[in-house]
Amino acid sequence: MPRGTVRIDEERCKGCGLCIAACPQQVLGFSGELNHSGYNVVHMERPSACVGCAFCAMTCPDIAIEVYRQKVPAQS
Amino acid sequence: MGKRDLLRGNEVIAEAAIRAGCQCYFAYPITPQAELLEHMARNMPRLGRTFVQAESEIAAVSMVYGAAAAGVRTMTSSSSPGISLKQEGISYLAGSNLPAVIVNVVRGGPGLGDIAPSQCDYFQATKGGGHGDYHMIVLAPSTVPEAGELTMLAFELADRYRTPVMILTDGLLGQMMEPVELPEPIDPASIPAKPWATTGASGRDPNIILSFDLDPEVLRQMNLDLQAKYRRIEEAELRYEETMTEDADLVIAAHGTMARIAETVVRRAREEGLKVGLFRPITVWPFPYEPLRELSSHVSTVLTVEMSAGQMWEDVRLAVAERAATPFYGEMGGIVPTPRDILSEVRKHAG
Amino acid sequence: MQVETADMVKVFSRPQSLTAAKSTYCPGCHHGILTRIIGKTIDELGIAERTVCIAPVGCSVFAYNWYRCDAIQAAHGRASAVATGVKRADPNLIVFAYQGDGDFASIGTAESIHAANRGENITVIFVNNQVYGMTGGEMAPTSLVHQKTTTTPAGRDPAQVGYPIRFSEMIAQLDAPTYITRQALFDTRRILDTEEAIKKAFENQVNEKGYSLVEVLSTCPTNWRMSPIASNKHVADVVTEVFPLGDLVDRR
Incomplete structure (x- = not known):
């Protein structure tokens, strides 16, 4: 069970890759899919690794990322 | 009947502006309009209003642009070389449909010229001294009392048409002393509401003041609207x-x-x-x-x-x-x- | 891609004070990060209904589109003077000028210095990316020595065009300003620092403390001809050597 997840607004994403570099868990990568503006948008490559730290969203210049976390901390 | 005072043209313009409800005055010193600036320096703070001696003519007219956008009656004054510097701001005021009063106490030109009376800024005033297809209403008083009356009118017309209005006079009138019965102060409640002003987007959509659009179709329409306004002014406001x-x-x-x-x-x-x-x-x-x-x-x-x-x-x-x-x-x-x-x-x- | 968020709580979203308008900035440009931070600050201080944004000329000319607050588009370089006019007309308004390096530190030099020197109770955000972005990558007053731009194709030669101007340090010599700081956005730590600085700069105005200036070192991947990632590294390694980060004045 992932501790966090992100929602990426693909039409806002310009594929700059700053979020990919900012993610400490290497969750994100380029999807290879182009949006309507022709940008190679970012998606979650390893969703299970997301901890919901929001570094990606903080660094996104297009404010294209929303971040969610588990309501209850995952049981060990 | 009010009492008659012996006053200079520059002082009468300043005092009329105050009585017209001018809340914010911004200017830079230049001869031959210094008495106007000094009258405002003495009186605006006393009335709880704004007087700022700006760092430049450009800054002064830009402050006027801001105050006009915020919805208050505002004015700047200068003389020929200073008015040349204000052309940027005047073009922006016209393009953004902002009401403001600009006083030009004209002196001899071109260049630094001299400080003696002249009418050599007529083209600049009437044909649009700045860039773009615009006009401003230009009022030319010929006596000291009329300078006061037209200053009051200038604020009214500025608000009515959301446009810069210029008082075009010269050092002779500015310095001349005449007996004047100053106009009665306006009732502040008579100033038209300005729902377009940037007074804070509380309970309404944001107001945006601009003279800019990269879409030629939109900018064309903005120009057509300006021209339509100028035709209305020509219809209603001819004075001679x-x-x-x-x-x-x-x-x-x-x-x-x-x-x-x-x-x-x-x-x-x-x-x-x-x-x-x-x-x-x-x-x-x-x-x-x-x-x-x-x-x-x-x-x-x-x-x-x-x-x-x-x-x-x-x-x-x-x-x-x-x-x-x-x-x-x-x-x-x-x-x-x-x-x-x-x-x-x-x-x-x-x- | 739809992600399952049913049993999750949203911890990061678009600030309420921003409109839905899509950014017009190039990929990787820091202007967007700064826009989000300003929106977040307006949210946190609850001031959207009395905030007025002064938009400059340059890449951020469209700043009037980004915020759910009143806005005025100013002539090139005059934003601090326009902000002065608005603030003097109604001191209850929260007025911020958003200006690039060409706007603030070149054509607006006089307006920028004198608004600071009067201690106007306004907030100025000064975006320093060392280049004129909108017009095609020409030399800015802040361009680095030897920096190649479209008007210094052989690199900025100080013998011909002088050195990068440290405008915030200049303004820091004045007695009136309340808060002057230089921040950056090249990693999450600096983004958080910038969030704190911008909040301080707005709080100062709300508390009637006077003039606040936040200079933000920003990237221009397009005109620097670098990737967004390489641009961040360039700011961290090179630009901060010329423009050191930190508070220059804090007189609150």
């Missing part, structure tokens, strides 16, 4: 005065200080039996083309007299369009033609 024109054969066309001197000339010419009258535009933009055209079909000569190389003369010729002779007499560099100079010019062309 005719003196002894009913039977005149020669009419002097003059504005501001020159018109005042020309009045003396008309009187003296009449004493000599010459049928001379005076046509005085009070709004030099919009220029009263139609009334002058009408008048010119009943006279043989329209003599333009100006303290310039013949700037208003172009508008006069446009109006008269060869219905009458259109000679010109002018002086430059701060030389003020005397009644005698003008009278000898009149004699050349009359009868």
Whole structure:
């Protein structure tokens, strides 16, 4: 069970890759899919690794990322 | 009846602005309008209003732009070289549909020129000294009391049409002392509401003040709207005065200080039996083309007299369009033609 | 891609004070990060209904589109003077000028210095990316020595065009300003620092403390001809050597 997840607004994403570099868990990568503006948008490559730290969203210049976390901390 | 005070033109303009509800005044010192600035410095803070001596003419007009956007009555004043610097801001005010009053106490030019009276900024004032297709209403008082009345009117017209309005005068009127009964202060409640102003987007959508759009179709429409406004102003706000024109054969066309001197000339010419009258535009933009055209079909000569190389003369010729002779007499560099100079010019062309 | 968020709580979203308008900035440009931070600050201080944004000329000319607050588009370089006019007309308004390096530190030099020197109770955000972005990558007053731009194709030669101007340090010499700081956005730590600085700069105005200036070192991947990632590294390694980060004045 992932501790966090992100929602990426693909039409806002310009594929700059700053979020990919900012993610400490290497969750994100380029999807290879182009949006309507022709940008190679970012998606979650390893969703299970997301901890919901929001570094990606903080660094996104297009404010294209929303971040969610588990309501209850995952049981060990 | 209020009491009559002996006041300079510059002081009367300043005091009228205060009585018109001017909340924010921003300016930079320059001769010959220093008394205006100083009157505001003495009185605006006392009334809880804003006086800022700006770092430059450009900053002063930019502050006016901000205050006008925020919805208050605001003014700046200067003289010719300073008004040149303000052209950027005036173009932005016009383009953004912002009301503001700008006073130009004209001095001799071009360049640094001198500090003597002149009318050499007529083109700059009436034809749009800054960039873009715009006009501002330009009011040209010829006496000290009228300078006060037109300043009050300037604030009203600025708000009514959301446009910059200029008081175009010169150092002679600015420095001249005359007995004046100052206009009564306006009732602040009479100032029209400004729902477009940037007063904080509380309970409404944001207001945005701009003169900018990269889409030519949108900018075209913004220009068409401006032009439509100018046509409305031309319809409703033409102001001019005719003196002894009913039977005149020669009419002097003059504005501001020159018109005042020309009045003396008309009187003296009449004493000599010459049928001379005076046509005085009070709004030099919009220029009263139609009334002058009408008048010119009943006279043989329209003599333009100006303290310039013949700037208003172009508008006069446009109006008269060869219905009458259109000679010109002018002086430059701060030389003020005397009644005698003008009278000898009149004699050349009359009868 | 739809992600399952049913049993999750949203911890990061678009600030309420921003409109839905899509950014017009190039990929990787820091202007967008700064826009989000300003929106977040307006949210946190609850001031959207009395905030007025002064938009400059340059890449951020469209700043009037980004915020759900009143806005005024100013002539090039005049934003601090326009802000002065607004603030003097209504001191209850929260007025911020958003200006690039060409706007603030070149054509607006006089307006920028004198608004600071009067201690106007306004907030100025000064975005320093060392280049004129909108017009095609020309030399800015802040361009680095030897930096190649379209008007210094052989690199900025100080013998011909002088050195990068440290405008915030200049303004820091004045007695009036309340808060002057230089921040950056090249990593999450600096982004958090910038969030704190911008909040301080707005709080100062709300508390009537006077003039606040936040200079933000920003990237221009397009005109620097670098990737967004390389641009961040360039700011961290090179630009901060010329423009050191930190508070220059804090007189609150």
